[in-house]
Amino acid sequence: MRAIPFAEIRDTVARLCVEANCILGDDVIGAFKKGLEIEESPTGKEILSQLLENQEIARKEMMPICQDTGWAVVWVEIGSDVRVAGGELTSAIQAGVAKGYTEGYLRKSIVADPLRRKNTGNNTPAIIYTDIVPGDKLKIIVQPKGGGSENMSEVKMLSAADGALGIKRFVIERVERSQANPCPPVIVGVGIGGTFEKCAMLAKKALLREIGSTHPDPFYAEMEKELLDEINKLGIGPQGLGGRVTALAVFIEAFSCHIATMPCAVNINCHAQRHKSAIL
Amino acid sequence: MNLKLGTKQIRTPLTDDVVKSLRTGDAVEITGLIYTARDLAHKRLTDSLEKGESLPFNIIGAVVYYVGPSPAKPGRVIGSCGPTTSYRMDVYTPSLLEAGLKGMIGKGNRSPAVIEALKKYCGVYFAAVGGAAALLSQRVRAARVIAYEDLGPEALQELQVENFPVIVVNDCYGGDLYQEGVKEYKREG
Numbered sequence: 001m002r003a004i005p006f007a008e009i010r011d012t013v014a015r016l017c018v019e020a021n022c023i024l025g026d027d028v029i030g031a032f033k034k035g036l037e038i039e040e041s042p043t044g045k046e047i048l049s050q051l052l053e054n055q056e057i058a059r060k061e062m063m064p065i066c067q068d069t070g071w072a073v074v075w076v077e078i079g080s081d082v083r084v085a086g087g088e089l090t091s092a093i094q095a096g097v098a099k100g101y102t103e104g105y106l107r108k109s110i111v112a113d114p115l116r117r118k119n120t121g122n123n124t125p126a127i128i129y130t131d132i133v134p135g136d137k138l139k140i141i142v143q144p145k146g147g148g149s150e151n152m153s154e155v156k157m158l159s160a161a162d163g164a165l166g167i168k169r170f171v172i173e174r175v176e177r178s179q180a181n182p183c184p185p186v187i188v189g190v191g192i193g194g195t196f197e198k199c200a201m202l203a204k205k206a207l208l209r210e211i212g213s214t215h216p217d218p219f220y221a222e223m224e225k226e227l228l229d230e231i232n233k234l235g236i237g238p239q240g241l242g243g244r245v246t247a248l249a250v251f252i253e254a255f256s257c258h259i260a261t262m263p264c265a266v267n268i269n270c271h272a273q274r275h276k277s278a279i280l
Numbered sequence: 281m282n283l284k285l286g287t288k289q290i291r292t293p294l295t296d297d298v299v300k301s302l303r304t305g306d307a308v309e310i311t312g313l314i315y316t317a318r319d320l321a322h323k324r325l326t327d328s329l330e331k332g333e334s335l336p337f338n339i340i341g342a343v344v345y346y347v348g349p350s351p352a353k354p355g356r357v358i359g360s361c362g363p364t365t366s367y368r369m370d371v372y373t374p375s376l377l378e379a380g381l382k383g384m385i386g387k388g389n390r391s392p393a394v395i396e397a398l399k400k401y402c403g404v405y406f407a408a409v410g411g412a413a414a415l416l417s418q419r420v421r422a423a424r425v426i427a428y429e430d431l432g433p434e435a436l437q438e439l440q441v442e443n444f445p446v447i448v449v450n451d452c453y454g455g456d457l458y459q460e461g462v463k464e465y466k467r468e469g
Contacts (some may be wrong), residue, residue, distance in 0.1 A: 040466060042400070051414045058414040066359040067350045080469070105359055105434050107350040117320065119432040148365040148388075148410070180458055181365045181388040183410035224442045235466030239387065239409055244462025272411050 001138040002079075003280050006087035008145050009138070012278050013096025014140035016173075017072055018104035020276040024055040027211040028075035028273050029273065030249070035185060035238075035245040044243030048185075051238075065272045069106040070144030072097045072126040090128060093140075098122035106214035110261065116273065127231045129201065140206060141277040143208060146270050149182035155200050156263040159259075167192060167264050168227060173268040175247065180240020183270035185248045187211070191265035193255040202253035208275055209251040220252045238271075248273075289443070293341025294382035296402045302448050304455030308406065309443040314343045314385070316437040318364055321428050322372040329379055336427035336436055339376065345381035348433035349423070350413075358423045358439070362413030363387040366405070370394050377401040385446055389458050396449050406456070408447035419444045 027051070035126040036048045046079040058065040074093050084092060086204050101108055101123035110124065154174055171190055178186075191202030227250040237243020248271065257263075290298055292312030302308065305309075308330030315337050317325060328335055346366055366386030373384070374397035382403050387410040398405060410414060422440040429435050449457040 013327055021304055041461070042460070047409055047412075049407050050415060054415040057418070058360070063353065063414050063417070064350045065414060066362040066411045067348060067362050069350055079405065105351045105353050107359070109346060109348070109433065119434075121432065142286065149366065159455040174402065179462070180407070180410075182365065233467040235464065237460045237461065239388075239407065240462070241407070242458075242463075242465045244465060250441050270411055 001081055001083045003083055003085040004138055005094045007086050008072070008280060009084065009089065009092035010096040010099060011138060011142070012280060013142060014100035014103065016140065016276045016278060017097060017100030017144065018062070019108065020142050020144050020274045021104070021106055022058050023067045023276070024058070024063045024272065024274070028271070029055060031211045031248040032271075035248065037243045038186065038261050039243050040239065041239050041241070041243035044238040044245060046239045046247070047241070059192065061180045064106060064271070066146060067107055068109060068146040068148065069101065070122070070274070071110065071150075072101070072123060073143040074126050074146050075141040075143065075205070075208070076128060077129045077133045077139040079137045079138035080132055082138050086275050089130070093126055093128055094124050097126040098124050124266070127260060134244035137168045141208060143186055143275040143276055144193045144270065145204070149186065149270040150191040152178035152182040153203070153267045155196060155263060155273055157196065158264050159264050162262060164223065168223070168230070169266055171227055171250070171266055172230050173233070174269070178232050178237070178268060180238060183272070184236055184266045185238055185245045186272050187269040188227070188247055188250045189267040189269065189271045190250065191255070191267070192252060193257040194253045194263065196263055198255060199263040199264040200257055200267070203265035206251035206253040207267060207269045207273065209249070211273070212251045215252060216256045220254060223254055263274070285373055292336075292343050293406070294343060295341060299382055299404050299452050301403050302404050303453070303458045304448050304449055304451045304460065306448040308446050308448060309379050310343065310446060311442050311444070312327050312440070314345050314439050314444070316347050316349070316439060317344050318346050320431050320434045321370055321436045321439045322369050324428055326372045326375050329375055337438065340380035342380070342383050343385065344376070344381060345439065346384065346386035349437070352423070359419050360413035360419045361417050361420060363408045363410055366390060369403070373397060390450055395450050395454060395456065398452055399454055402411045404448060405450040406451060407449045408444075408446050
């Protein structure tokens with residue numbers, strides 16, 4: 001068994017929280033630049049230019065790209081030959097999120113209870129998804145997820161008879177109803193299959209893909225392309241003020257299905273698609 | 281939808297004359313004091329109005345900004361401070377407009393009730409660019425918490441802004457930039 005110290009995990013998570021919030025990925029920056037070339041609306045162009053300038057300021061000053069520094073969603077792949085020395089994994093991740101959000105001047109956006117709504121003060125608890133994999137490494141991805149775009153997300157229990165057309169209608173309609181609210185241009189995560197809750201998780205996981213990457217399955221690669229084209233005909237545009245660039249990418253994660261079901265989940269991300277990873 | 285040439289400069293507090301001079305699609309820069317308030321602060325403000333209590337700021341002609349800024353780093357006035365989504369405040373907005381509120385800054389569509397109230401009470405709804413939060417922080421010259429400190433990022437702050445860039449979405453004549461803009465660029469089929 002390889003031992004990884006508690007403090008190393010905590011400090012890595014803290015660093016990833018800050019970096020994910022302040023340094024926008026090159027793939028997103030590239031998508032903004034490409035959007036600037038495609039966009040026909042003068043307002044839309046101006047907004048995309050401002051977003052490019054904004055991320056430059058954020059990177060230089062190490063301040064958040066957006067004031068909503070999100071719910072810390074943490075994806076962990078832990079090798080079966082790894083153990084945590086001086087504590088356990090979940091506590092190390094929670095301690096890392098608290099440290100990152102406090103020391104990194106990130107906003108604390110989590111309330112302890114949905115109805116009584118008292119802020120927890122350090123942005124915990126994090127949402128943690130753990131996979132046990134072969135090997136002696138620990139992979140951590142921190143994905144801060146904003147609330148405005150999360151509010152525009154939805155799960156629908158479709159039937160097999162609805163087919164690919166039913167999926168496409170649901171995804172497009174969900175984006176159209178969202179209008180300006182999720183801060184377009186958006187990234188659309190789509191989960192298809194699995195159980196009710198697995199499907200929603202797949203949609204969130206889809207948002208980890210790099211913009212510009214192609215789905216390994218040609219069937220879904222084609223569906224992603226069709227969906228992106230259709231969404232960009234909606235006219236919503238940057239910030240919903242009208243334009244061609246409504247979405248920067250559509251990413252699908254599909255999973256096996258029960259013979260009676262075909263769930264579909266749409267998890268919308270604002271233009272600040274943030275995630276950073278490390279392997280220990 | 282066309283952005284009219286030239287940016288209008290306005291100062292807070294807003295008068296009816298200023299509000300009436302603004303039209304859907306206008307690019308505007310705001311200078312003066314504005315007040316931050318989001319979900320829970322709105323609840324407290326409207327609760328106070330219902331009870332006949334005084335508000336933590338003078339609401340006559342005031343502009344409210346829907347924002348929960350990130351914390352200021354040492355030596356800085358404020359952290360990142362872009363707009364949050366406005367529809368969550370719709371339920372509270374008509375009573376604040378009735379009390380004298382003139383302007384709101386946020387992002388996203390407003391309810392028909394809010395758009396009606398803007399016409400009735402002569403108010404205006406502006407959009408700032410959501411997610412341009414580091415950029416917008418540079419237009420804030422001073423910030424201080426004036427109420428509801430226990431709400432953390434949702435506390436009510438007074439911001440002194442200079443040339444704060446916004447776009448008029450809903451004017452006092454019933455205009456709606458979101459509808460006009462999307463209609464212009466929508467493609468059928």
